[in-house]
Amino acid sequence: MNIALIAHDEKKEELLKFVDEFKEEFAKHQLFATGTTGKKINELTNLPIHRFKSGPLGGDQEIGAKIANQELDAVFFFRDPLTAQPHEPDVSALVRLGDVYNIPMATNIGSAHILISGIIRGELKHA
Numbered sequence: 038m039n040i041a042l043i044a045h046d047e048k049k050e051e052l053l054k055f056v057d058e059f060k061e062e063f064a065k066h067q068l069f070a071t072g073t074t075g076k077k078i079n080e081l082t083n084l085p086i087h088r089f090k091s092g093p094l095g096g097d098q099e100i101g102a103k104i105a106n107q108e109l110d111a112v113f114f115f116r117d118p119l120t121a122q123p124h125e126p127d128v129s130a131l132v133r134l135g136d137v138y139n140i141p142m143a144t145n146i147g148s149a150h151i152l153i154s155g156i157i158r159g160e161l162k163h164a
């Protein structure tokens with residue numbers, strides 16, 4: 038499966054810990070990320086990961102384009118709901134496209150655990 042991993046700055050530690058915890062599973066998939074998130078995941082886990090631009094510089098839009106081209110099967114997007122983002126329109130556009138194309142998308146650690154469980158069990162449509 039093609040999986041995108043994205044986190045806002047205040048949520049990066051949480052996503053890193055999550056990816057590290059499920060490293061064995063993530064290693065079985067093709068991973069994509071926004072720039073800084075991908076760099077940090079790769080440094081921590083050594084997992085190969087395709088990095089797009091940093092979110093505020095267009096990375097969210099690049100991932101959105103991948104969704105529109107139906108090239109992503111699942112998205113983990115740990116959003117920070119308490120901090121204003123300069124690229125909020127891009128964030129909304131990414132989430133919107135996820136809904137347009139019915140892409141399973143976890144936007145917090147609670148739903149992330151459910152989504153990774155589904156992936157591990159092969160319950161996703163494209164798994």
Ligand SMILES: O=C(CO)COP(=O)(O)O
Pocket residue numbers: 043044045046070071072073074075090091092093096097128
């Ligand atoms: O801003 C982001 C998502 O909206 C994430 O971008 P970075 O991974 O480059 O920090």
